[in-house]
Amino acid sequence: MTTFEQTLLREVSTLPESRRADVLAFVRFLKISLKDDDELEREFDEAIKEARATALKYNITEEDIDAEIRAVRDGK
Numbered sequence: 001m002t003t004f005e006q007t008l009l010r011e012v013s014t015l016p017e018s019r020r021a022d023v024l025a026f027v028r029f030l031k032i033s034l035k036d037d038d039e040l041e042r043e044f045d046e047a048i049k050e051a052r053a054t055a056l057k058y059n060i061t062e063e064d065i066d067a068e069i070r071a072v073r074d075g076k
Helices: 004-012 015-035 038-057 062-075
Strands: none
Touching: none
16 A cells, blocks of 8 residues: 555544545546546446346336336425
8 A cells, every 4th residue: 555545544534434425425526537428428328228127127117217206306
């Protein structure tokens, strides 16, 4: 482990637990920003493909998804 990694881990370890998730989210944001548009599009397409396969496996319809979204938005 490099000195930088050790310093970073030491700094993160002193944060309250609730803020550590913010650090992780920021690191992931930085990693995403390094990808080019083609790579992001491929990853998005793959994620959609996996989501559709999961929906098919569990017999989840577009109507089911729409109903769930409406229920959340209505606070139910």
